[in-house]
Amino acid sequence: MTQGSVAAEALKRTPLYDLHVELGAKMVPFAGYEMPVQYALGVLKEHLHTRAKAGLFDVSHMGQAFLQGPHHAATAAALETLVPGEIAKLGLGRLRYTMLLNESGGILDDLMVTRSVSQHDDGRLMLVVNAACKDADYAHMSARLPDGVSLEPVEDRALIALQGPTASVVMSKWCPQADELGFMTASSAEFDGIDCHISRSGYTGEDGFEISVAADKAEQLARTLLSHDDVEAVGLGARDSLRLEAGLCLYGHDIDETTSPVEADLVWSMSKRRREEGGFPGADRIRKELRDGPGRLRVGITPDGRAPAREGTEIVDGNGASIGKITSGGFGPSANGPVAMGYVQSEHARPGNEVGLMVRGEARPARVVEMPFVPHRYYRKQK
């Protein structure tokens, strides 16, 4: 949680800064912003509350940008030269998770891409990228876009996530249309008279929404949500343990410029067409890894005991030889025990495989497991 730590006077604030302070948040530097790591409730209770009811997260530090071209085919084609995801066939009002790749197939950032629901905006894609990467992402993309397609960073909007099993009930009170959205779809909407853009998505493994709203309306919207009995403000600490239990990657930890989408077990995010056709940076490496199998693979790991294994912990085989490293690890409040993910040599990646974790000089027994650690409860529309 010290990523992007800089001198206090240089830190940026989100439109919800005053609200965080008023709510008793502990503010820490994160990716160049002063962000709430926890509120009075504390990480553990904030985590459990999100899984039981609904948590409100300020994710305004993340980068929102529009990719604008003359029509969808042109914008999608431009983006597909930079990412391995299926963008051309992305439907109106649909979201896709994908990643910016470097020339050697390493991951520069992971991002969400949304195609506008409105035919009038055809040719516009909305991107949400990681806070710590946004400047580099924008420079990378801008330098590689063809004429007629441009990147427009959005600096005047906040992003608020509402996550948890009662998130849709809460949203419906002020925005009935929210509950009509399927998982990974988006729409423009009015929330209690405030214009916003809502997607049914998130980073916790729970049902939920991300709401993009004008910066000067963000506090009003957040306060309205917080007025509901089911909603508590939740900080970055619980956001991290929630996404870890859900088996979701944190950029700069579980994925980075050295890891490919195949090694990171993110092949599901690439369509058959894109895998076959290539046409994205590092396609040679990625298609070779798809064909021959990667040398290492991101896996879930559960320690047998109660001791958490933190990021950087060495993973060893039965003979004590190093076979990989933990990239995220800690205590899973809902799993009620330690959970971790990391990379191991592929021959050790089978679920059930026993490994050792070097914690305080001792190889502690652990095993490779399927992720997520806590079942996803994304919304599925009734047929």
Add this chain to the structure above:
Amino acid sequence: MAEYKYAESHEYIRLEGDVGVVGISKYAQEQLGDVVFVELPETGKVFSKGDEAAVVESVKAASEVYAPVSGEIVEANGELESNPGLVNEDPEAKAWFFKIKLSDKGELDGLMDADAYDKFVEEQG
């Protein structure tokens, strides 16, 4: 009432006869946040003052608990293994970590009393 002494590394010790009862201070517990795991020393282990004697892990990070005095471990508080959250609830009473038989009671003079520790903590900001 037993007198509490504190180390700069935020352990407390209170004397019960020849034995010191050691845990982490209320302030240390607040800084750590929700405690989720505790690793305790085995009975019979001998530590010098300042040795790493136990581990406490919160949702945020792992921290060492140092022996505030030299001596031999005579008991560890097994209840913390099954209920680590007790460290947050009652750090300076029920959530003691271990009992240590002091080899040199003179070492207690090097520790802070409650007033001095309160000032020390205030200065830490």
